[in-house]
Amino acid sequence: xxxxxxxxxxxxxxxxxxxxxxxxxxxxxxxxxxxxxxxxxxxxxxxxxxxxxxxxxxxxxxxxxxxxxxxxxxxxxxxxxxxxxxxxxxxxxxxxxxxxxxxxxx
Numbered sequence: 001x002x003x004x005x006x007x008x009x010x011x012x013x014x015x016x017x018x019x020x021x022x023x024x025x026x027x028x029x030x031x032x033x034x035x036x037x038x039x040x041x042x043x044x045x046x047x048x049x050x051x052x053x054x055x056x057x058x059x060x061x062x063x064x065x066x067x068x069x070x071x072x073x074x075x076x077x078x079x080x081x082x083x084x085x086x087x088x089x090x091x092x093x094x095x096x097x098x099x100x101x102x103x104x105x106x
Contacts, residue, residue, distance in 0.1 A: 021045075 004010055025045070029038055055075050059067050069075040 004013065025041055028041060052072075055072065056069065067075075067078060069078065
């Protein structure tokens with residue numbers, strides 16, 4: 001699926017996301033109208049919003065500008081792939097160091 005480029009459609013999409021979030025939150029609080037449920041829901045929303053901000057803004061602008069994502073799954077895939085490369089590179093460096101040590105001892 002192609003990226004949405006129309007500002008009008010992007011605003012509509014954002015509005016629909018807001019409506020879905022408000023409806024889901026309202027229904028949850030209507031089903032369990034307690035301060036505890038409202039507080040936990042507010043904390044969950046705030047925590048996920050901060051995590052989303054971290055993934056899409058903080059990492060790109062303050063940590064590593066080479067990270068570019070299409071979504072959360074793309075972010076997780078890139079993190080996993082980078083960790084795999086670091087692990088395999090570290091193993092190669094360690095093996096080369098052991099090989100050079102064993103050659104110098106002989």
